[in-house]
Amino acid sequence: MDKVLIEVEDLKKHYHTSKGTLKAVDGVSLVIRKGETFGLVGESGCGKSTLIRTILRLLYPTSGKIIFEGRNIAHLHEKDLKDLRKRMGIVFQDPHSSLNPRMTIFDILARPLKIHKIVKNRDDMVLRIVEILKLMGLQAEHMIRFPHELSGGQKQRVAIARALMVEPEILFLDEPTSALDVSVQAKILKLLDKVKKQRNLTYFYISHDINLIRVVSDRIAVMYLGKIVELGEKDLVFQKPLHPYTNGLFRSVPIPDPDVKIEKIPLEGEVPSPVNPPSGCRFHPRCEFAKSVCKGKEPKLMKVEDGRMVACHLYQ
Amino acid sequence: MGTLLEIRDLKVSFDTEEGKVEALDGVNLKVKEGEFHALIGETGCGKTVTGLTILGLLDNNAKIENGQVIYKGIDLLKLTEKQLQQQIRGKEITMIFQDPSTSLDPIFTIEEQMLEALENELELTKEEKLKIITEELRKVKLPDVEELLKKYPHQLSGGMKQRVMIAMMLSCRPSLLIADEPTTALDVSTQAQFLKILEDLKRETKITAIYITHNLAVVSEICDTVSVMYAGRIVETASLKEIFLNPQHPYTYKLLHSVLGIETDIEQLQEIPGSVPKLINPPSGCRFHPRCEEAKDICKTKIPKLQEISDGHFVACHKRVMEWTKC
Numbered sequence: 184m185d186k187v188l189i190e191v192e193d194l195k196k197h198y199h200t201s202k203g204t205l206k207a208v209d210g211v212s213l214v215i216r217k218g219e220t221f222g223l224v225g226e227s228g229c230g231k232s233t234l235i236r237t238i239l240r241l242l243y244p245t246s247g248k249i250i251f252e253g254r255n256i257a258h259l260h261e262k263d264l265k266d267l268r269k270r271m272g273i274v275f276q277d278p279h280s281s282l283n284p285r286m287t288i289f290d291i292l293a294r295p296l297k298i299h300k301i302v303k304n305r306d307d308m309v310l311r312i313v314e315i316l317k318l319m320g321l322q323a324e325h326m327i328r329f330p331h332e333l334s335g336g337q338k339q340r341v342a343i344a345r346a347l348m349v350e351p352e353i354l355f356l357d358e359p360t361s362a363l364d365v366s367v368q369a370k371i372l373k374l375l376d377k378v379k380k381q382r383n384l385t386y387f388y389i390s391h392d393i394n395l396i397r398v399v400s401d402r403i404a405v406m407y408l409g410k411i412v413e414l415g416e417k418d419l420v421f422q423k424p425l426h427p428y429t430n431g432l433f434r435s436v437p438i439p440d441p442d443v444k445i446e447k448i449p450l451e452g453e454v455p456s457p458v459n460p461p462s463g464c465r466f467h468p469r470c471e472f473a474k475s476v477c478k479g480k481e482p483k484l485m486k487v488e489d490g491r492m493v494a495c496h497l498y499q
Numbered sequence: 500m501g502t503l504l505e506i507r508d509l510k511v512s513f514d515t516e517e518g519k520v521e522a523l524d525g526v527n528l529k530v531k532e533g534e535f536h537a538l539i540g541e542t543g544c545g546k547t548v549t550g551l552t553i554l555g556l557l558d559n560n561a562k563i564e565n566g567q568v569i570y571k572g573i574d575l576l577k578l579t580e581k582q583l584q585q586q587i588r589g590k591e592i593t594m595i596f597q598d599p600s601t602s603l604d605p606i607f608t609i610e611e612q613m614l615e616a617l618e619n620e621l622e623l624t625k626e627e628k629l630k631i632i633t634e635e636l637r638k639v640k641l642p643d644v645e646e647l648l649k650k651y652p653h654q655l656s657g658g659m660k661q662r663v664m665i666a667m668m669l670s671c672r673p674s675l676l677i678a679d680e681p682t683t684a685l686d687v688s689t690q691a692q693f694l695k696i697l698e699d700l701k702r703e704t705k706i707t708a709i710y711i712t713h714n715l716a717v718v719s720e721i722c723d724t725v726s727v728m729y730a731g732r733i734v735e736t737a738s739l740k741e742i743f744l745n746p747q748h749p750y751t752y753k754l755l756h757s758v759l760g761i762e763t764d765i766e767q768l769q770e771i772p773g774s775v776p777k778l779i780n781p782p783s784g785c786r787f788h789p790r791c792e793e794a795k796d797i798c799k800t801k802i803p804k805l806q807e808i809s810d811g812h813f814v815a816c817h818k819r820v821m822e823w824t825k826c
Contacts, residue, residue, distance in 0.1 A: 226686040334774055335542075364541040364775075365713060369757035369768040376765050391686060394716075394759035398768070435691035437716035439761045441739045444720055448695050450688040453656055 188353060188385055189215040189238065194247035194257075196230075196237045203458045207233040209409035210247075212484065215353070220379070220386040222400030222417070224393055226432070226454060230409040231389040235355045238387075239271055240264055269299050272346035276358040278338035282330040288316075288341055289326040295348040315344045318381075320374065336367035343375065353385040361392065372399060393436045397421060405429045408457055408465040411484055415491025425493045428466045464496065472497055503675060503707050504530040504553070509566030511545075511552055518779045522548045524731040524786075526566070527805055530675070535701060535708045537718040537739075539754075540728035541775055546711045549728075550677045552576075553709075554594055555583045570675070589616060593668040597680040599660035603652040609663055610648035616667045635666040639696050658689035665696065669704075676708040682717060694720050715758050719743065724811075727751045730776055730786040733805060737812040747814040750787050785817065793818055 196208040207230045215221050225231045236242045238249055240256060249257045256267060275281040282291055292312045295301075302308045313323045319340040330338055339359060346354055356375070360368040376399070379386055390396050396403055397417065404414040405426065413426040424430040434449035452469045455461055461468050467477040476496050484494040511523040523545045530536045538546045551557050553568055553575060568575040575587065596602050604612060613632045617623065623631075636644045639662040652660060661681060668676060678697075682690040698721055700706060710722055718725060718739070725742040727735045727750065735748040746752045756762055756769035773790040776782055782789050788798040797817050805815040808823040 226688060336774065365715075365759075366541060366754060366757045366771040367774070368759070370770050372765060373768060373770060392759070393687065394763075398759050398763060398765050432688060435687040436760070437691070437694070437714075437720045439716040439719050439743070439755075439758055441719050441743050445691055445694065448692050450691070453658060453689065454686075 186217040187214055188217040188252065190248070190250040191215075191238060192248040192250070194234070194237060194249065195245040196233050196242060197245045200458065205458050206409050206460065207457060208237060209460075211406075211409075211411055213404060213411065213414060215385060215387060216402075217352075217385055218383060219401045220388065220399055222396035222403040223387070223389045223406060224391065224396045224403060224432075225389075225406035226391055228454060228457065229406045230457070231406050232357055234406070235273070235357060235387060235389055239273060239355060240267060241273075265299075269349045270352050271355065272349070272351035272353070273355040273357065274339070274342050274346050274359050277362045278335060278342045279330075279362070281342055282338055282345075284330055286329075287326065288328050288330070288333075291330075291341060292316075292326075292345055292348055295345060299349050301349060311348070315347060318347075318378065319344045320370075334367075335363050336371060339363060339371055340374070343371075343378070347378065347382075350382070351384075353387060355387045356389070358390050358392075359388075360395065361390065368395075375399075393433060405432065408454065408460050410465060410494065412466065412495070413491070413493045414484065415493075419491050425487065425491070425498060426466075426495050427470045427472055427497075431469075464494075500531040500533055502529050503532045503571065504528075504709075505567075505569045506549070506553075507567045507569065509549070509552065509568065510564040511548055511557070512562050512564055513558070514560045514562070515779075520778045521781055522561075522731055522778060523552070524781070525802070526728075526731070526733055528726055528733060528736070530707060530709060531724070532707055533705050534724055535710055535722040537722035537725045538709055538711045538728060539713060539715060539718060539725060541713055541754075543775055543778070544728040545731040546728050547679055550594060550679055550709065550711055553677060554588055554592055555580065556594075585619065589668070589671045589673065590619065591673055592675045592677065593671060593673040594677040594679060595661070595664045595668060595681050598684045599657060599664050600652065600684075602664055603660055605652055607651075608648065609650055609652070609655075613648070613663075613667050613670065617670055620671075631670050632666070635669045636663070638669065638700075639663075639666045640692075641666070656689075657685055658692060661685060661689075661693055662696065665700075669700070674707060676706055677711070678708055679711045680713070683712070683714070690717070697721055715755065716760055727754065730781055731778055732786060732815065733813075734787065734816070735812075735814045736805070737814075741809075741812050745812075747808065747812070747819045748787075748816050749791050749793055749818075785815070 191211060191213050194208055194211045198205040198207060211234055223231050237244050244257050247257060248255050289312060293308055296308055312326060316323060316325055321340055360371050388399055400417045403417050403420055404411050407428050413429045424433055431450035463479050464477040464482050467473040482494045482496050482499060484492050485499060486492050487498050506526055506528040509523050509526040513520040513522055526549060540546050563576060614628055617628045633644050641647055641662055682693055685693060712718060722739055725739055726733050729750050735751045746755055753769050753771045762768050771790055784800045785798045785803050788794040803815040803817045805813045806820050807813050
């Protein structure tokens with residue numbers, strides 16, 4: 184469990200726009216351990232998708248290090264990335280747009296095998312595809328179908344199968360169930376859990392759904408405007424969130440219990456633009472505990488107790 | 500509390516290339532004055548179609564085969580398009596949709612769009628209308644209202660746009676609001692702000708609402724009564740507490756226990772076997788029977804009726820109703 188798989192150090196991804204520099208990811212450091220499920224939660228626009236796409240090197244980082252199994256892959260040349268693609272997989276949010284509508288399920292699943300020259304002959308290829316379809320709870324006859332013939336849940340199973348074809352070490356799951364109904368969501372989460380145990384995988388979930396992150400993760404991180412504000416063991420963070428943003432965010436989640444109502448609006452105002460983010464702590468304009476130091480100085484993500492870190496002047 | 504709206508045995512079908520889709524098959528629903536009535540169910544169960552039928556907004560390929568929609572004593576299905584437009588839509592019943600960015604017209608300012616909503620109010624001058632608009636925008640806690648009126652939709656955030664929609668509908672003083680997944684496109688913190696605004700409205704204006712959603716957690720925050728839909732039928736109606744603490748229909752039970760937050764452990768999450776049926780050739784009898792672990796022979800052949808098993812608790816399930824009549 185404690186072996187480090189990926190170490191991200193001060194990773195930045197900036198975009199130049201007509202209005203100024205948009206700092207989508209602005210100095211993120213974290214460690215992913217082998218075999219764990221890491222959950223990253225944050226509201227839309229906080230940079231969580233950009234972060235995982237940068238770690239996966241689907242985007243070129245502005246600066247920082249991404250150490251994967253001891254090697255810095257942050258500035259690897261495009262042609263050296265092929266091996267990496269085999270080791271790290273991703274499942275996207277919307278299976279309707281992540282599967283090519285003109286390819287059959289067989290072709291979609293065969294493609295990674297061909298690209299990475301994993302199989303020797305066609306029989307072997309068919310065998311592997313049948314096997315993975317079975318693992319995903321689909322039938323062999325689904326091979327000859329096109330994506331539009333499948334339901335949303337079935338399509339997402341195909342997307343997961345595609346990511347697993349090359350037997351990666353780690354799977355990045357970008358809101359894998361947000362396009363699905365609740366009953367289908369439960370099935371997909373259980374399936375992912377089963378596959379993880381069978382194949383000793385490492386998962387990196389990102390989601391805006393706090394309840395989802397709570398159910399699936401071992402450790403979690405909370406992101407706000409391009410930065411991680413809190414990180415730690417799931418149970419610790421949920422029992423007692425330290426950062427005022429984490430606290431407000433968790434209290435905003437409606438609780439499915441008729442006796443519990445949200446009394447007061449937990450987070451006032453809206454997330455500011457990442458083009459000209461507030462000075463100091465980016466959360467200070469919305470924070471009820473903000474002091475003068477919060478406006479001037481940016482808090483660093485620091486260890487406050489065993490198993491958790493927080494970036495807030497209240498604890499430094 | 501009197502009944503504001505009653506839907507009786509409503510059947511709606513759609514002609515499609517693949518065949519006739521029986522989208523609504525005998526929907527019965529009573530909405531009491533002043534309550535927030537939740538209509539919950541998964542994609543394709545017919546909850547949005549129910550909302551659109553009430554307002555006469557169905558597409559051309561839709562056919563209302565049977566039923567009545569009684570609102571304040573009038574059958575809305577018998578009204579002409581002109582009557583609906585002049586007397587009902589906006590003034591009496593109004594609807595807000597899931598995605599506020601597509602509900603607002605991108606080429607008009609907020610002021611122009613809000614004035615258009617009041618077009619039927621012939622006796623009001625423009626100044627009076629503007630006064631109403633500003634008041635309503637303040638009620639939904641939007642800052643800098645004068646400036647906001649001059650803005651275009653793209654200059655507002657999702658949460659602000661949804662509040663503009665609420666203010667727009669409030670300006671017409673309707674009695675019934677149909678909200679179709681109004682917070683699905685919003686972040687949790689904006690959702691919490693939006694729900695708070697709705698709750699204040701409910702208390703201050705006594706407005707009645709049909710709240711269409713798949714999110715049971717949101718339902719538990721603001722609704723009083725819940726109706727659960729499955730494959731074009733209502734399978735259970737009860738008070739919020741009854742639904743959560745004493746769900747009767749097997750589908751309601753499964754649905755509740757597949758919600759993250761009610762279950763916090765992945766092992767405990769319930770799965771519903773199979774998938775939602777296509778409504779071109781829906782299952783006979785109870786439409787849930789192929790996925791129901793408790794199904795009996797009668798469930799395959801006979802459609803269960805929605806029956807009252809305790810005060811205000813209705814369920815459409817052969818097994819439950821039989822158990823109840825025995826004791």
